[in-house]
Structure formats: C-alpha cells, structure tokens
Amino acid sequence: MKSVVLSVLFLFSTLAFAGVFQEKTGEALRGLPVQADGRVKPFDSFAREMLELVYGKQKYEKRDAYEIILTWMLAPQTWQSKELFEVRNFDVLTRLGLDTQKRYYKGDELFSGAKFSELRAELASKRETKEKLTPYFQALQRLENQYFVFSEIATGRMIRVLPPKEGNTWISVADMQPGPAQEKFLELTKSFITLIGGMAEGRAESEVAAAKIDLDQKVLAFQDIARAENPEMYANATKIDVESFYNRFHPFKWSYIFYLLGAVIVLFSWITNKNGAMTPAWVLLFLGFGLHTIGFAIRSYLMDRAPVTNMYETVVWVAWGSIVFAGILEKIYKFKFIIMAGALIAAFGMIIADTAPVVLDPSLQPLEPVLRSNYWLTIHVMTITVSYAAFFLAFALGDIGLIYFLKGEAQNKEKIKAIVMSIYRAIQIGVVFLAPGIILGGIWADYSWGRFWGWDPKETWALIALLGYLAVIHGRLVGWVREFGMVACGVLTFSLVIMAWYGVNFVLGAGLHSYGFGAGGVEYVTAFVVAHLLLVVYTAVVRNARLKDVKA
Numbered sequence: 316m317k318s319v320v321l322s323v324l325f326l327f328s329t330l331a332f333a334g335v336f337q338e339k340t341g342e343a344l345r346g347l348p349v350q351a352d353g354r355v356k357p358f359d360s361f362a363r364e365m366l367e368l369v370y371g372k373q374k375y376e377k378r379d380a381y382e383i384i385l386t387w388m389l390a391p392q393t394w395q396s397k398e399l400f401e402v403r404n405f406d407v408l409t410r411l412g413l414d415t416q417k418r419y420y421k422g423d424e425l426f427s428g429a430k431f432s433e434l435r436a437e438l439a440s441k442r443e444t445k446e447k448l449t450p451y452f453q454a455l456q457r458l459e460n461q462y463f464v465f466s467e468i469a470t471g472r473m474i475r476v477l478p479p480k481e482g483n484t485w486i487s488v489a490d491m492q493p494g495p496a497q498e499k500f501l502e503l504t505k506s507f508i509t510l511i512g513g514m515a516e517g518r519a520e521s522e523v524a525a526a527k528i529d530l531d532q533k534v535l536a537f538q539d540i541a542r543a544e545n546p547e548m549y550a551n552a553t554k555i556d557v558e559s560f561y562n563r564f565h566p567f568k569w570s571y572i573f574y575l576l577g578a579v580i581v582l583f584s585w586i587t588n589k590n591g592a593m594t595p596a597w598v599l600l601f602l603g604f605g606l607h608t609i610g611f612a613i614r615s616y617l618m619d620r621a622p623v624t625n626m627y628e629t630v631v632w633v634a635w636g637s638i639v640f641a642g643i644l645e646k647i648y649k650f651k652f653i654i655m656a657g658a659l660i661a662a663f664g665m666i667i668a669d670t671a672p673v674v675l676d677p678s679l680q681p682l683e684p685v686l687r688s689n690y691w692l693t694i695h696v697m698t699i700t701v702s703y704a705a706f707f708l709a710f711a712l713g714d715i716g717l718i719y720f721l722k723g724e725a726q727n728k729e730k731i732k733a734i735v736m737s738i739y740r741a742i743q744i745g746v747v748f749l750a751p752g753i754i755l756g757g758i759w760a761d762y763s764w765g766r767f768w769g770w771d772p773k774e775t776w777a778l779i780a781l782l783g784y785l786a787v788i789h790g791r792l793v794g795w796v797r798e799f800g801m802v803a804c805g806v807l808t809f810s811l812v813i814m815a816w817y818g819v820n821f822v823l824g825a826g827l828h829s830y831g832f833g834a835g836g837v838e839y840v841t842a843f844v845v846a847h848l849l850l851v852v853y854t855a856v857v858r859n860a861r862l863k864d865v866k867a
Contacts (some may be wrong), residue, residue, distance in 0.1 A: 353681040359379075578662065780808075818840075
C-alpha cells in the first residue's frame with residue numbers, strides 16, 4: 316500500500332512539475348515583477364486580482380488575465396465599450412437605470428453621466444457614519460473600486476514596474492522618465508502588440524513563434540534594466556517563479572478533484588463491502604492531501620507566515636484539518652464512512668474557496684500590523700480554527716447519521732451506533748483544540764491590545780461554541796443525549812461554529828477583529844443552516860411517527 320502511494324505521488328509530481336513549473340514560450344510577461352498592495356508580485360498575480368475584481372473571473376473570453384490587463388493600458392477606449400464590469404446588485408442597477416437581468420455592463424453606461432457621481436457621493440456620506448455597510452453599499456463600494464482600478468490601469472498609474480533608486484514606492488509606467496527603462500518598456504509593449512495582433516489575424520505559426528521569442532527577450536531586457544536601478548529592492552526571483560508556478564498549477568483545485576474521486580470510491584467500498592477498493596481510494600486521497608499540503612506550504616513560503624489570516628485561508632486550513640482528523644479516526648476505527656465524510660468536507664471547503672473569490676479573497680496580502688507576531692498568529696489562530704475542522708467532521712457525520720435514521724433505525728442500529736461514537740470522538744478532538752485556542756487568544760489579546768478578555772464578539776462567540784460542545788459532551792456522559800440526540804447535536808451545534816467563524820466577520824462586522832471582516836455569501840450560509848435545521852426537524856418527526864407505530 317505504502318509503495319503504491321509513494322510511486323503514484325512521485326509520478327504525478329514529476330509530470331506536474333515538468334509540465335507546469337517552466338513558463339511557456341511567449342509568457343515571460345507573467346513573471347514580470349510589479350509592486351502592488353504592499354508587496355512585490357508577478358504581473359500574472361496582479362493581473363488575476365485586478366481582472367477578478369472588475370470582471371469576476373480570472374480570464375476574459377478564454378484569454379489570460381495578464382494579456383487583458385496590459386491591453387487595458389494600451390487601448391482603454393476599446394475596453395470602455397465592452398461588457399467588462401460585473402454588477403449583480405439589483406438596487407445599484409436600478410439606481411443607475413440599467414437592465415437588471417444582465418451581469419456585465421459597459422464602462423460607458425455605468426460611469427458616464429451624473430448618476431454614478433451621485434451614488435459615489437451617497438457612499439462617501441455613508442462611510443462618514445462609520446457604520447457597517449449594507450449589501451447595497453457593499454455592492455456600490457465594489458463598483459467604485461472597479462472604476463478606480465480600471466481608470467488607474469488605463470492611465471498606467473497602477474502598474475508599478477520600476478524600483479526607485481531611493482525610497483520604497485516603485486515607479487509606475489505613467490511616471491517613468493525618458494531613459495533606458497522607458498525605452499525598454501516601450502519595446503516590450505510594441506512586441507506584445509505585435510504578438511497579440513499576429514495571433515488575432517491568424518498569421519503563420521512561424522511568425523507567431525518568432526513574436527513570442529521576441530516578447531520574452533524584451534521582457535528579460537526590461538527586467539535587467541529594472542534590476543540595475545535598485546538590485547536590493549528588486550524582487551526575489553525564486554519567489555516570483557514559485558508564485559507564477561502556483562498560479563498556473565493551482566494545487567488546491569487538483570486537491571479537491573482527488574478528494575471527490577477518493578470519496579466516491581470509499582462510498583462504493585462501504586456500500587458493497589469490497590475492501591479491495593480502499594487501496595485506490597487511499598491513493599487518491601493521499602494525492603489530494605499531498606497537493607493540499609503543497610499549496611498551503613507554497614503560500615506560507617511566499618508570505619513568510621502561516622496562511623490563516625483571512626476567511627479564504629481559514630477555509631483551506633479547516634479543510635486540511637478535517638482530512639487529517641478523519642484519517643486518524645479512520646485508522647483507529649476503520650469504519651470507512653469517517654474518511655468519506657472527511658474527504659467530502661475537504662472537497663466542499665476547497666470548492667467553496669475556489670469558486671467564491673468575491674466573498675473569499677484568494678490573493679496573497681501582507682499582514683495587518685496586529686497580526687505581525689508570527690508566534691501568536693501560528694499558535695492561537697491555527698489552534699482555534701483547526702478545532703472547527705473537527706466540529707465540521709462531526710457535522711458531516713451527523714448528516715450521515717440522519718440519513719440512516721430516515722432509512723430505518725432498527726435495521727441500521729449498528730451503523731448508527733458507530734456513527735454516534737465517531738461524532739463523539741470528533742467533538743472531543745474539537746474541544747481539545749478550541750479550549751486552549753481561546754486561552755491562547757486571550758494571551759495574544761493581552762499582548763496586542765493590552766487586555767486578556769474584553770467580551771469582543773469574536774471572543775464571545777468562540778466561548779459560546781465551546782460551552783455548547785461541552786454541554787453535548789456532558790449530556791452524553793450523563794445519559795441525557797442518546798443516539799439520535801448525538802446525531803442531531805452534531806449537526807445543530809455546528810451553527811455556533813458558523814456564527815463564530817463566519818457570522819461575526821461577515822454579518823455582525825463588529826469588534827477588534829476587524830482584519831477578518833468581509834462581505835457576501837450571507838444568503839447561502841443562511842440557506843445552508845436553515846436546510847440542515849429542517850433536515851433535523853423532519854428526521855425527528857419521521858422517527859417519532861415510527862416509534863408511535865411500533866408502540867401501537
């Protein structure tokens with residue numbers, strides 16, 4: 316088993332790195348260092364983030380972001396007449412007098428005229444109150460950001476590609492003075508236009524190939540000039556290459572594909588009692604876990620910190636923890652459904668992280684000042700969030716338990732018993748991490764804010780979640796919570812975690828943990844919670860009806 320896993324991992328890694336690590340001819344522009352958001356990053360990362368903000372996707376009509384963003388600067392008027400700007404808020408569209416059935420709009424119809432200026436003034440007035448922005452104002456704020464980003468890129472002021480001889484702020488394309496750097500960048504843009512034009516016109520492959528080589532040479536020539544301006548400030552070439560590889564390879568996407576495939580095979584093995592199917596299942600799950608870990612390690616390397624400082628990163632971390640805890644419990648009990656539940660949670664978390672960039676920001680951002688103690692960040696945040704992974708596992712096991720109660724309690728007695736024990740163990744693991752995580756959070760609060768405990772909403776809801784799960788454990792120990800109660804609690808109590816994890820940051824938006832605040836997704840999370848509440852209620856009603864029939 317071990318040799319099979321290692322062989323597959325080695326083969327997959329070799330093929331992946333051989334095919335993805337090296338940039339293709341004509342794509343050196345991806346790795347051009349630029350300064351944005353307080354750090355130096357590849358132009359590819361900058362372009363992806365900007366296109367995602369404006370268009371909601373990292374590609375436009377199957378063209379890569381780095382190509383699109385550069386053409387914004389080279390031909391801004393052309394882009395003003397394209398349906399480029401994503402706007403979904405009904406109220407904003409109504410106020411602008413636009414068709415509410417569309418998703419994308421032209422810059423000319425959004426930003427020209429007095430209506431947009433009036434909305435911006437309304438937003439500025441709302442900001443002055445320092446109240447939490449409603450979904451309407453959040454959408455309006457995003458629209459304003461889209462306008463700002465496109466305008467700044469179109470003028471070349473946001474694309475900072477040249478390190479200064481003195482100071483920390485890089486020089487933008489618009490502010491470059493006549494000289495060797497400006498000349499080399501102009502040559503780069505001319506070569507880029509030649510390549511794009513040749514591809515659009517369908518020229519001979521040999522011409523396109525020559526244009527690609529020429530563009531790569533022009534990019535490297537500009538980088539040499541830029542590096543000579545300030546060698547110490549110029550980007551760490553290794554990190555730029557690694558980040559470009561990370562963008563192209565997208566290890567998290569591959570990880571959830573393998574998790575899903577592994578979970579399906581485990582389900583097949585569990586239903587059919589064919590133990591031989593577990594070998595390929597474990598191979599797939601190991602592949603998913605390996606890629607998950609690689610992605611996490613790359614983010615840590617690029618940012619020199621533990622990547623758990625925003626909602627996106629904690630979702631990725633919780634997904635990682637769920638597969639770890641599921642693997643440990645599966646190794647002990649060999650129930651099969653434990654590792655299946657863990658794989659499904661991990662896949663679910665990674666899919667959510669990958670498909671909701673507006674809500675879960677995947678970009679690599681510098682730390683807030685209060686978070687720049689890596690010791691406390693690692694100990695407190697990673698401890699308290701990994702407890703959510705164990706509770707999430709208990710939640711998924713609870714869902715499986717409800718299904719078996721609906722199928723028939725009597726004929727599935729043994730499976731329900733095993734599920735209940737697994738839920739109990741998962742909750743115990745979660746409590747073991749959550750309790751010290753809260754205490755360590757108090758120590759961090761004392762270090763950062765000068766007080767151990769202040770009933771901040773984040774602190775309070777973490778404590779409520781802990782007390783809720785302790786009540787479940789106590790109820791189980793004294794016999795108040797039996798099989799169905801344990802299954803129902805596994806599902807319902809997770810609502811406390813959702814509130815502590817998501818609700819405080821995205822719904823309440825209050826307290827000292829402002830660095831974790833965000834917006835969006837409230838309707839989906841609410842529907843998720845309500846749906847599971849209804850499932851528990853429905854299962855309880857069906858079960859009680861069956862028990863009455865038996866007694867009658």
